[in-house]
Amino acid sequence: MRSIIPILTVVAAIFAIWFVGSFFMNKQWTLDQAERAGTTLSFSEVLADTMTQERPKLPTPIQVFDELWETTGAKVLDGKAMSKRSLIYHGWITLSSTLVGFVIGTLAGILLAVGIVHNKAMDMSVMPWAIASQTIPILAIAPMIVVVMNSIGVQGLLPKAIIAAYLSFFPVVVGMVKGLRSPNAMQLDLMKTYNAGQFETFWKLRLPSSMPFLFTSLKVGIAASLVGAIVAELSSSPLAGFGGRMLSGSYYGQTIQIWSALFAAAIVAACLVGIVGVIQQLTLKKMGMAQ
Amino acid sequence: MGGGVSQATVIEAKNLDLTFQTNDGPVHALKDVNLQINKGDFVSFIGPSGCGKTTFLRTIAALETPTSGTLTVNGMSAEEARKNRAYGYVFQAAGLYPWRTIAGNIKLPLEIMGFDKAEQNQRVERVLELVDLAGFGNKYPWQLSGGMQQRASIARALAFDADILLMDEPFGALDEIVRDHLNEQLLKLWDRTNKTIGFVTHSIPEAVYLSTKIVVMSPRPGRITDVIESTLPRERPLEIRDSAEFIEIAHRVRDGLRAGHDDNA
Incomplete structure (x- = not known):
């Protein structure tokens, strides 16, 4: 609770800068319009106009949150929550490919990490490729994945989920390799004195020891997964999801729509990371490993 | 002698x-x-x-x-x-698993060696009594002092006889x-x-x-x-x-x- 005042201060500062920015960026259009109409405007008239333009260069926070409400809460009240003009509909599209991609990416990441820890050949060969995979710009590879999958008849959610998985598996691999290797020499020797096999050492020692590392990776992974899903939506048709909203907004100069989709995506990301964080706390507390 | x-x-x-x-x-x-x-x-x-x-x-x-x-x-x-x-081996540090109770830690070698559940419980009771920790089976390692933790680790080494x-x-x-x-x-x-x-x-x-x-x-x-x-x-x-x-x-x-x-x- 003590942190609430600093947080509010920063938020207030951001909004203040944002309003000032809106005024200066939108001012020129207002003045041009007035000049063309042959009128001169007082400062207060200019200020009022910059805050309420239909296609501002930089929409004000009020316009963005108005749009957010119009496309979410207001739609629910109208009973049109899943209409194509509703951000809830688009959010669900993004969220579903994010979650499917996150699950695929997490499983793939854990499997790769298990292989890397137990197999010397995989240790030497997989890690460089995993790192290389992350140096390829996702924006370049996403359309190719969509096209390739489309040509073999896979459409809809799966290609987007795979792009999401492509971004989210990496932090899981890195975290889990570190986590599975976290038991110290003494703990491994102890298992050896019991003549425990690799499977038992994995199941009873390595896997439980890796949990704090896994959750840290999952937090990064789920946010990366959302980014992947949005990038995938920029190159898939029909235009839908947060990515689709941003793209169509930029086609038609609907800056308010772009910004509201951006904010909605940020809110969803924060919620997802928050949910993983809560599960992390509960699990680690139950395991006696809470920091 | x-x-x-x-x-x-x-x-x-x-x-x-x-x-x-x-x-x-x-x-x-x-x-x-x-x-x-x-x-x-x-x-x-x-x-x-x-x-x-x-x-x-x-x-x-x-x-x-x-x-x-x-x-x-x-x-x-x-x-x-x-x-x-x-042999049972006792290290310098107790090295108990924080995610297992004391009884669970003592069961670790017993599980690996394939003792059945009833036998496991019986042995845990016996060795806890041997190291004077009877009644602490359900506690977690962090709830015990350093000396008690080391006794639990001795119990773990004794469990499989x-x-x-x-x-x-x-x-x-x-x-x-x-x-x-x-x-x-x-x-x-x-x-x-x-x-x-x-x-x-x-x-x-x-x-x-x-x-x-x-x-x-x-x-x-x-x-x-x-x-x-x-x-x-x-x-x-x-x-x-x-x-x-x-x-x-x-x-x-x-x-x-x-x-x-x-x-x-």
């Missing part, structure tokens, strides 16, 4: 040598080690750091492999003995008072279970108080300089440490350590 216990040889090392290859060149950790440990012996290994006492214990446990020489444990090679789960107990400075990290108490308890436990115990320490009083046989070692290269058979009775109250006999044995240990030190000077 060993009481009325049978004198069967449990551990025997002949001309044992161990050299570690490190980046700074070879390190001669054990040189020409000859030792015989009989059933029911309480053997302490004492010496300055780097004398190979822990290495020798780890070699008995087949956690290190000797470069040359022979080592038999229960009449077989150390590796076979490890696979037959011939190995005849040999190897202990690597198990009380090194504990304070003097707790240590005295645990030493007393360990002697009682040894008396009740008649196990063969190998015990690494760097404390002279601890070694003299506990042991039937004290192995004095010295470093560079790690070797045995003296083996002292204790003349103290099997029954040892803490006060025995003030007796003339005790002090005399402690003297001999100290002389052995000094001689090993002077060789290097």
Whole structure:
């Protein structure tokens, strides 16, 4: 609770800068319009106009949150929550490919990490490729994945989920390799004195020891997964999801729509990371490993 | 001296040598080690750091492999003995799993060795009682003091009924008072279970108080300089440490350590 005042201060500062920015960026259009109409405007008239333009260069926070409400809460009240003009509909599209991609990416990441820890050949060969995979710009590879999958008849959610998985598996691999290797020499020797096999050492020692590392990776992974899903939506048709909203907004100069989709995506990301964080706390507390 | 216990040889090392290859060149950790440990012996290994006492214990446990020489444990090679789960090993740190209760930690070796559930519970009860932790089975490690945690780790090593107990400075990290108490308890436990115990320490009083046989070692290269058979009775109250006999044995240990030190000077 003590942190609430600093947080509010920063938020207030951001909004203040944002309003000032809106005024200066939108001012020129207002003045041009007035000049063309042959009128001169007082400062207060200019200020009022910059805050309420239909296609501002930089929409004000009020316009963005108005749009957010119009496309979410207001739609629910109208009973049109899943209409194509509703951000809830688009959010669900993004969220579903994010979650499917996150699950695929997490499983793939854990499997790769298990292989890397137990197999010397995989240790030497997989890690460089995993790192290389992350140096390829996702924006370049996403359309190719969509096209390739489309040509073999896979459409809809799966290609987007795979792009999401492509971004989210990496932090899981890195975290889990570190986590599975976290038991110290003494703990491994102890298992050896019991003549425990690799499977038992994995199941009873390595896997439980890796949990704090896994959750840290999952937090990064789920946010990366959302980014992947949005990038995938920029190159898939029909235009839908947060990515689709941003793209169509930029086609038609609907800056308010772009910004509201951006904010909605940020809110969803924060919620997802928050949910993983809560599960992390509960699990680690139950395991006696809470920091 | 060993009481009325049978004198069967449990551990025997002949001309044992161990050299570690490190980046700074070879390190001669054990040189020409000859030792015989009989059933029911309480053997302490004492010496300055780097004398190979822990290495020798780890070699008995087949956690290190000797470069040359022979080592038999229960009449077989150390590796076979490890696979037959011939010994329980207690490390310097308790190393309990934080995600398991005390009972769960003690069950760890039992699960790996495939004991059934009823047998597991029965054994947990028995060893908890042996180390004086009855009723603490459901507690988590963090709820216990350091001394209690180390007792739990001894219980874990006792749970599967190995005849040999190897202990690597198990009380090194504990304070003097707790240590005295645990030493007393360990002697009682040894008396009740008649196990063969190998015990690494760097404390002279601890070694003299506990042991039937004290192995004095010295470093560079790690070797045995003296083996002292204790003349103290099997029954040892803490006060025995003030007796003339005790002090005399402690003297001999100290002389052995000094001689090993002077060789290097």
